[in-house]
Amino acid sequence: xxIKPILSALRRHKAGTFLIAMQIALTLAIVCNxxxxxxxxxxxxxxxxxIDEANIFIVKNEWxxxxxxxxxxxxxxxxxxxxxxxxxxxxxxxxNSYPLRGSGWDDGVKLKPDQLQDSSGSTIYFADxxxxxxxxxxxxxxxxFRADEIGHMDMRYKLAPPVVIITRAxxxxxxxxxxxxxxxxxxxxxxxxxxxxxxxxxxxxVERWASxxxxxxxxxxxxxxxxxxxFYIVRARPGQLDAAMRAxxxxxxxxxxxxxxxxxxxxxxxxxxxxxxxxxxxxxAILMGVISIVLLAVTAAGIVGLTSFWVGQRRRQIGxxxxxxxxxxDILHYFMTENLLISCAGVLVGTVLAIAMNLWMVTRFxxxxxxxxxxxxxxxxxxxxxxxxxxxxxxxxxxVPPVEATRSx
Amino acid sequence: xxxxxxxxxxxxxxSLRRNVLLTALMIMSIGFGVAASMVTFAVFRAVxxxxxPQKSSTLFVxxxxxxxxxxxxxxxxxxxxxxxxxxxxxxxxxxxxxxMLFPVGLSVMPDDxxxxxxxxxxxxxxxxxxxxxxxxxxxxxxxDNDQDESREAVIVISRALNQKLFGGENSVGRRxxxxxxxxxxxxxxxxxxxxxxxxxxFDGNLYADPSQIYIPFTYAIGQRIDTYGNNNCGSDGKxxxxxxxxxxxxxxxxxxxVELQDAAQVQAYRQFLDGYAREQREAGRFNWAPNNRLxxxxxxxDYQHAVPPESRISLSLALGFLVICLVNTxxxxxxxxMRRAPEIGxxxxxxxxxxDIYRQFLAEAAMVGVAGGVLxxxxxxxGMLGLGMVFEPQIARLAHLDVSLVLLTLLVAISxxxxxxxxxxxxxxxxxxxxxxxxx
Numbered sequence: 001x002x003i004k005p006i007l008s009a010l011r012r013h014k015a016g017t018f019l020i021a022m023q024i025a026l027t028l029a030i031v032c033n034x035x036x037x038x039x040x041x042x043x044x045x046x047x048x049x050x051i052d053e054a055n056i057f058i059v060k061n062e063w064x065x066x067x068x069x070x071x072x073x074x075x076x077x078x079x080x081x082x083x084x085x086x087x088x089x090x091x092x093x094x095x096n097s098y099p100l101r102g103s104g105w106d107d108g109v110k111l112k113p114d115q116l117q118d119s120s121g122s123t124i125y126f127a128d129x130x131x132x133x134x135x136x137x138x139x140x141x142x143x144x145f146r147a148d149e150i151g152h153m154d155m156r157y158k159l160a161p162p163v164v165i166i167t168r169a170x171x172x173x174x175x176x177x178x179x180x181x182x183x184x185x186x187x188x189x190x191x192x193x194x195x196x197x198x199x200x201x202x203x204x205x206v207e208r209w210a211s212x213x214x215x216x217x218x219x220x221x222x223x224x225x226x227x228x229x230x231f232y233i234v235r236a237r238p239g240q241l242d243a244a245m246r247a248x249x250x251x252x253x254x255x256x257x258x259x260x261x262x263x264x265x266x267x268x269x270x271x272x273x274x275x276x277x278x279x280x281x282x283x284x285a286i287l288m289g290v291i292s293i294v295l296l297a298v299t300a301a302g303i304v305g306l307t308s309f310w311v312g313q314r315r316r317q318i319g320x321x322x323x324x325x326x327x328x329x330d331i332l333h334y335f336m337t338e339n340l341l342i343s344c345a346g347v348l349v350g351t352v353l354a355i356a357m358n359l360w361m362v363t364r365f366x367x368x369x370x371x372x373x374x375x376x377x378x379x380x381x382x383x384x385x386x387x388x389x390x391x392x393x394x395x396x397x398x399x400v401p402p403v404e405a406t407r408s409x
Numbered sequence: 410x411x412x413x414x415x416x417x418x419x420x421x422x423x424s425l426r427r428n429v430l431l432t433a434l435m436i437m438s439i440g441f442g443v444a445a446s447m448v449t450f451a452v453f454r455a456v457x458x459x460x461x462p463q464k465s466s467t468l469f470v471x472x473x474x475x476x477x478x479x480x481x482x483x484x485x486x487x488x489x490x491x492x493x494x495x496x497x498x499x500x501x502x503x504x505x506x507x508x509m510l511f512p513v514g515l516s517v518m519p520d521d522x523x524x525x526x527x528x529x530x531x532x533x534x535x536x537x538x539x540x541x542x543x544x545x546x547x548x549x550x551x552x553d554n555d556q557d558e559s560r561e562a563v564i565v566i567s568r569a570l571n572q573k574l575f576g577g578e579n580s581v582g583r584r585x586x587x588x589x590x591x592x593x594x595x596x597x598x599x600x601x602x603x604x605x606x607x608x609x610x611f612d613g614n615l616y617a618d619p620s621q622i623y624i625p626f627t628y629a630i631g632q633r634i635d636t637y638g639n640n641n642c643g644s645d646g647k648x649x650x651x652x653x654x655x656x657x658x659x660x661x662x663x664x665x666x667v668e669l670q671d672a673a674q675v676q677a678y679r680q681f682l683d684g685y686a687r688e689q690r691e692a693g694r695f696n697w698a699p700n701n702r703l704x705x706x707x708x709x710x711d712y713q714h715a716v717p718p719e720s721r722i723s724l725s726l727a728l729g730f731l732v733i734c735l736v737n738t739x740x741x742x743x744x745x746x747m748r749r750a751p752e753i754g755x756x757x758x759x760x761x762x763x764x765d766i767y768r769q770f771l772a773e774a775a776m777v778g779v780a781g782g783v784l785x786x787x788x789x790x791x792g793m794l795g796l797g798m799v800f801e802p803q804i805a806r807l808a809h810l811d812v813s814l815v816l817l818t819l820l821v822a823i824s825x826x827x828x829x830x831x832x833x834x835x836x837x838x839x840x841x842x843x844x845x846x847x848x849x
Contacts, residue, residue, distance in 0.1 A: 019737075019743070020740060029729070064516040064518065189650065227635065298442075301438065309744030365722055
C-alpha cells in the first residue's frame with residue numbers, strides 16, 4: 001500500500017483529520033487513566049483481611065446508663081458466655097474494633113523506652129483468649145493468650161499489657177529476619193513481651209492514611225471496658241450465619257435488656273462490613289467503567305460518521321480508481337490505512353496527554369504513577385477501535401462500482 | 410427577522426431529517442457528554458457548597474500546636490484542642506462569641522418498657538453555639554451563659570427527636586431521661602443540618618445523620634460523659650493514665666469555634682493566641698515558638714479536604730468526556746455541512762449572503778443542541794437514580810435534580826453545540842458560489 005497518496009489526500013481534509021486524531025488522543029488519555037483507576041480500586045478492595053469472613057458477624061453493643069469499668073467488664077463476660085451458647089455460634093470474642101471498620105485505636109510501637117520516634121504505627125485490637133479462634137487467624141509462632149492473662153482496662157487508662165501477640169507484618173518490620181517471640185516491644189504505657197505471631201490481620205482502616213501500617217496489628221489481652229459499649233466478633237458454624245445472627249441479638253436482650261443494638265448497624269455480617277468499607281472504591285470503578293465504555297462508543301461513532309462523509313465525497317474518485325484497475329481490496333485497504341495513520345498520530349499525542357493527566361492527578365489526588373502496561377493496553381484498544389469503526393464505511397467504499405467515474409457528483 | 414428565523418429552523422429540521430444517522434450520532438454525543446458532566450457536577454455542587462454562606466467568613470477555628478515540631482504532622486498543629494487549651498480560650502473570652510464542642514451519644518430510655526432504648530447522637534457545647542451557627546428553633550431556645558456556668562442538666566433536642574418522643578408537641582419544660590440522667594428540655598430546633606457539617610470535621614461527621622441533642626459542655630465534663638467521636642493523642646506520651654490524667658493531658662478531642670466580625674478582630678485574636686502559646690512556653694508546657702492557626706469556614710473545609718477526592722476526579726473526567734463529545738460533534742457537523750456544499754453554492758449564487766448561511770447553519774446546530782439537551786436531561790435523571798451505585802449513600806442523597814440543574818443542562822447543551830458549530834459553519838460560509846455552479 002502506498003502511503004504517499006493517502007497523506008496527500010489527508011492534506012486536503014486537514015480539519016477532519018485533525019478532529020479524529022484529537023478525539024482519539026483525548027479518548028486515549030481518559031481511558032488509560034480510567035482503566036488505571038479501576039485497576040487500583042479493584043486491587044484495593046481485593047486485599048484480604050486475614051479473617052474467616054464468610055462466617056463472621058459483628059455485634060455493635062452500646063450500654064445504657066454509663067456503667068463503670070468493673071460493671072462493664074462483668075456484663076461483657078456475661079454477654080460472651082451467652083453468645084458462645086447460642087445455637088449456631090462457634091465462638092465469640094470482645095474487641096474495640098475489627099478490620100475494615102474504618103475507626104479504632106491506632107498507636108505507635110517502639111523498640112526502646114527512650115526512643116523519640118515510633119518504630120512503626122499499628123492498629124491496637126483488644127481481645128481475649130478466643131480472639132484467634134473466632135477470627136480464624138493462623139498462629140505462626142509462639143502461643144495464644146492463656147485465659148488467666150486476660151484483664152480489663154478503661155479507655156483512658158494506661159496501655160501497658162505484660163504480653164501481646166503481633167502480626168507477621170509488624171514482626172518483619174520490627175525484627176527483620178529475626179524471631180519476634182520473646183522480644184520486648186514498647187507501647188505507649190510501657191514494655192510488653194511478644195508471646196505469639198499471627199500470619200495476617202488487616203488494620204482497622206483501609207484508607208490511604210493508614211496504608212503505612214496496613215497489616216501491622218497488635219493484639220492486647222484485655223477487654224476494653226468502654227462505658228459507651230464496644231463490639232463482639234462472633235463466628236458462626238459454617239452455613240448458619242443468618243440464623244446465628246438473629247439468635248444472637250435475641251439472646252443478648254434476653255440476658256440483659258439495658259443495651260442498644262441499633263437497627264441499621266447493630267448486627268452486621270462481615271460481607272456487609274466489606275461492602276460498606278469499599279463503597280467509594282466500588283463506585284469509582286463502576287463510574288470509570290461506564291465513562292470508558294460510553295467514551296469508546298462516542299469515538300467510534302465519530303469515526304464512522306466522518307469516514308462515511310469522506311467516502312460519500314470521494315465516490316467519483318473511487319470510481320475512477322476502480323475503472324483504472326484498483327480492486328475492491330485496494331479501496332478497502334486505502335481507507336483502513338488512512339484510519340491507521342490518523343489513529344497513530346492520535347495515540348502518539350494521546351500518550352503524552354495520558355501521562356500529563358496522570359501526573360496532574362498524582363499531585364492533586366495522591367494517585368499512583370500510571371504504569372506502562374495501561375498505556376499499551378489503551379493504545380491497542382484505540383487502534384483496534386479505529387479499524388473496527390472504519391470497516392463499515394470502507395466496505396461501502398469498496399463496493400462503489402467503476403461506472404461511478406462517469407457520473408457527475 | 411423572526412420570519413427568517415422560523416425559515417432557518419424549517420431548513421434546519423429538513424436537513425436534519427435528511428441524514429438521520431449523523432443527526433442521531435450528534436444528539437447522542439451531546440446528550441451523553443452533558444449528562445455525565447451534569448450528574449458529577451450535581452454531586453460536586455452538593456459537597457463543595459458553602460454550608461453557612463451568611464457567616465462563613467466570620468466563623469473561625471483556632472488551633473494551637475501542643476505537640477511541637479518533633480511530633481506534629483507536617484508542621485501543622487493537631488485539628489482539635491486539648492481540654493486545657495479549650496478551657497483557656499473559653500475563660501479568656503476574647504472573641505465576640507465562642508464555643509467548644511465534642512460529640513456525645515446518649516441512650517434514650519422510652520417510658521414504655523416494651524420499646525427498645527436507642528442512641529441519640531449530638532453535641533456537648535456552649536450556649537453561644539446556637540447563635541454562632543444560626544440554629545433555628547421550633548420551640549423555646551438555647552440555654553444561657555449562666556446555665557453553662559452552673560453546669561445545668563438542660564437539653565435542646567431536634568425537631569425529629571421531638572417528633573419521635575413527644576409527637577411533635579411543644580415539649581419545652583418537659584424532662585427526658587438519657588442514660589439514667591434527667592434533662593430539662595429548653596428548646597426544640599427546627600430542621601437544621603448543614604452539609605457538609607463544617608463544625609465537626611475532626612470526628613469525620615461531614616456527612617453524618619442530623620444531630621439530635623445538644624447539652625451543656627460543662628455538664629458533660631462534670632458527669633464524665635466521654636466523647637462519642639475521635640480522640641487523638643499523638644506519640645509524645647503525655648496522655649495521663651486515668652480519666653483526670655487524660656482530661657488534663659495532651660490528647661486533642663475538642664473542636665473550637667470563635668466568631669470574629671472584621672479583620673481587626675481577627676488580627677487581635679491571632680495575637681491573643683500567640684500570646685497564650687508564649688505563656689505556655691514560659692510555663693514550661695511548650696518548648697517551641699507559637700505555632701497557631703486561625704481558619705475561617707471555607708479555609709477550614711479546604712484544609713480538611715471536605716470535598717471527597719472521588720467527586721473531584723469524577724467531575725474532571727466527566728468534563729474531559731464532554732470535551733471529547735464536543736470534538737466529536739464538530740467533526741460530525743463538519744461532515745454534515747460540507748456534504749451540502751453544492752446546496753450552499755446554489756444558495757449563495759441566488760443571492761444569499763454569508764450572514765444568511767451563518768444564521769441557517771447555527772440555527773440547525775441550535776436544534777441539535779436542544780435535542781441533545783433533552784436527551785441529556787433524561788440521561789441525567791437516570792444517572793441521578795444510579796448515583797447510589799457510584800457514591801456513598803450519605804453523599805449520593807445530597808445531589809438533586811432541581812430547576813437550576815435542568816436549566817443548566819439545557820444551557821450547556823445548546824451553547825456547547827452552537828460553540829462547536831462555529832468552525833463547521835465558517836467553513837460552510839466559505840463555499841464559493843461560482844465554483845460550485847461550475848462543477849455542476
